[in-house]
Amino acid sequence: MKWVKNMTHRVRRTMPLLPISIVMQLTELTARQIRYYEEHELISPARSEGNKRMFSLNDVDTLLEIKDFLDQGINIAGIKKIYALRSQPTIEKTAPQTITDAELRRILRDEMLNSKSFDRGGIRQGDLSRFFK
Amino acid sequence: MKWVKNMTHRVRRTMPLLPISIVMQLTELTARQIRYYEEHELISPARSEGNKRMFSLNDVDTLLEIKDFLDQGINIAGIKKIYALRSQPTIEKTAPQTITDAELRRILRDEMLNSKSFDRGGIRQGDLSRFFK
């Protein structure tokens, strides 16, 4: 059943399983960086009863993507807006967005013009496909 | 490429990612039980630098299977032998095994005759398929 399959997939990718130490290894980010990105609401890891962060595979994917964006010279504000746009572009007719598409384009262009090193390798999509299906 | 696919699969299932607290939730076993099974070499979780146990998805699968075997009245010695047989049955012509198949059958029969409650539900294979692909 297709639904079950997708459901299973979603569950296993969103289940908070990993402690920060493992996420550090998987992403090669420092704890400081990971916490900083959370502080800026780019990720929202679950918490254990004792308040320890527990990360899902989706969180790890997002972190790898964030790392890639940062490497490309995009700053956190930019990444934040990209995610904001991603989360609700399905219906055009929805309430007027806080940021227009034009504004996004401007932001991205500005980032591009201001960034120093800008010759990336291939289109390295940040994800966990090296480790997980 | 088939090889890559299998390789990826193996890596993601054997990578030590999970702390014992998560494994407890996933398996509904106590820390004491998990450590006891390790003591009897039914599992061999990796260790962090600071000596904390880190479990793979395979470990979790095995634990669920152990739980199932125990529920069926098979004791740890029996489970151990089952695993020992599993690990080298590919070639018939190999060096004479420590335990013969006949011996295994006897063991299993004994377990069966001695166990009290012996009406299981369906063939509940212990694995993580509810959570992971």
Next chain:
DNA sequence: TTTTTTATGTTAGAAAACCTAACATTCGTT
């Protein structure tokens, strides 16, 4: 150029999670 801001490093102190080892308990088996 000077000043701010961003992203990250570092440190300290506290709390949570985990470890090993020992002893206790339950319940079949002998």
Next chain:
DNA sequence: AACGAATGTTAGGTTTTCTAACATAAAAAA
């Protein structure tokens, strides 16, 4: 009754993670 297997419980110690604060380098703004 005595024993052994599986698990519970507790104690003391170590590791991991947390928050909060201050430090710093590089980029952006003024």
